[in-house]
Amino acid sequence: MAALPESITALIATLSKLPGVGPRSAERLALHLVQTDSAIVKQLADTMVQAKEKIQFCTTCGALTEKSPCPICEDSRRDSSLVCVVERAVDILSVEKSGSFRGKFHVLGGKISPLDGVEPEDLRIAELEKRLSSEPIKEIIIALGTDVEGDATSNYLAKRLARNGLKISRIGFGLPAGSGLEYADELTLSRALEGRRDMS
Numbered sequence: 684m685a686a687l688p689e690s691i692t693a694l695i696a697t698l699s700k701l702p703g704v705g706p707r708s709a710e711r712l713a714l715h716l717v718q719t720d721s722a723i724v725k726q727l728a729d730t731m732v733q734a735k736e737k738i739q740f741c742t743t744c745g746a747l748t749e750k751s752p753c754p755i756c757e758d759s760r761r762d763s764s765l766v767c768v769v770e771r772a773v774d775i776l777s778v779e780k781s782g783s784f785r786g787k788f789h790v791l792g793g794k795i796s797p798l799d800g801v802e803p804e805d806l807r808i809a810e811l812e813k814r815l816s817s818e819p820i821k822e823i824i825i826a827l828g829t830d831v832e833g834d835a836t837s838n839y840l841a842k843r844l845a846r847n848g849l850k851i852s853r854i855g856f857g858l859p860a861g862s863g864l865e866y867a868d869e870l871t872l873s874r875a876l877e878g879r880r881d882m883s
Contacts, residue, residue, distance in 0.1 A: 691717060740772065743814070745790030745807055747772045755787060762786045764821040767876075768811065768840065769864065770794055770828065777864040778826060781872035786824070788812065794832040795839055803839060815844065822850040824879055828863040841882035854877040 687695075691713055697788045699709035716724055740746070741753035748754070755761060755775070765786030767778060772790050791806045814820065825840055827833035856876040864872065 740790075744788045745772060745776050745792060745810075746788060760785075764819050765824065766814070766818075766820050766822070767826050768813075768823045769826050770833070770836075774826065774864040777867060777872060778876070779867045781876060783873040783876050784824075786822075789823075791827075791836070794827060794831045794836040803843075806836075806841065808840070812844070813845070815849070821848065822852065824876070825851065825853045825882065826864065826876075827853075828861070830861045830863075837882065851882045853882050854879045 684857045686692075688883075692711040694716065695706070695709045698712050699706055701709075704712070707710070716764055731747055737749050738747050739749070739751060741748045741756055742751045743756045746753045746755060762785050765784075766789050767784055768791060769775060769778065770791055770793060775788050775790070778784050778788070785875065789807070789811050791808065791811075793801050793806055795801055795803055795806070805859060811823075823840075823844060825837045827837050837853055841853075844851060854872075
C-alpha cells in the first residue's frame with residue numbers, strides 16, 4: 684500500500700492530539716479536509732484562530748468568555764449569594780444545561796493531585812477566598828467529580844473555606860463514581876444539584 688503524502692501524515696498527527704479523536708478519526712478528518720474546497724478549509728482555519736484569539740478566562744470566575752467579567756458574573760438576576768465551584772471552565776456548560784442552577788460560578792482550574800504535581804496553590808482557591816471577602820456569598824456548592832482527586836479537593840476546600848455564616852455543600856452523588864461532569868446528562872446533574880449535602 685502506498686504511503687500517504689507527508690503533509691497528510693502531519694495533519695493526521697496534529698488532529699489526533701484533539702480530545703476524543705483517535706488515529707482512525709484523525710485520518711478520516713485529514714482526508715476529508717484535503718479533498719474539501721479550499722475556501723471552506725480556510726474559513727475553518729480562520730474561525731479556529733479567531734476563537735483562540737478572542738476567548739479568555741473571566742477574571743472573576745474563570746469561565747471562558749470574550750469579555751471579562753463574563754455574562755454570568757454580570758447578570759444581576761443570578762443569585763450572587765450562591766457560588767458553584769467546578770473543576771474546569773467547560774463544566775459550567777454542563778451545569779447550565781441542567782437549568783436548575785441560578786447562582787454564580789468559580790472555576791478551580793483542576794483538582795489537587797500530588798502524584799501529578801498539582802498542589803492547592805496551583806488552583807484558583809485564593810481567588811475564591813478573595814470573592815468570599817468581597818461578595819455576599821452565603822453558600823458554596825462544590826461540584827467536582829467523585830474520583831479520589833475530586834473527593835480530596837472537596838474535603839480540602841470544605842476545611843479551608845469554613846467560616847461563620849457560610850454553608851458549604853457538595854452536589855449529590857447522582858453522578859457515576861469516577862466520572863466528570865461532562866459525561867452526565869441534564870437530569871442527573873439537576874438531581875445532583877438538588878441533592879447536595881452539607882460539608883461544613
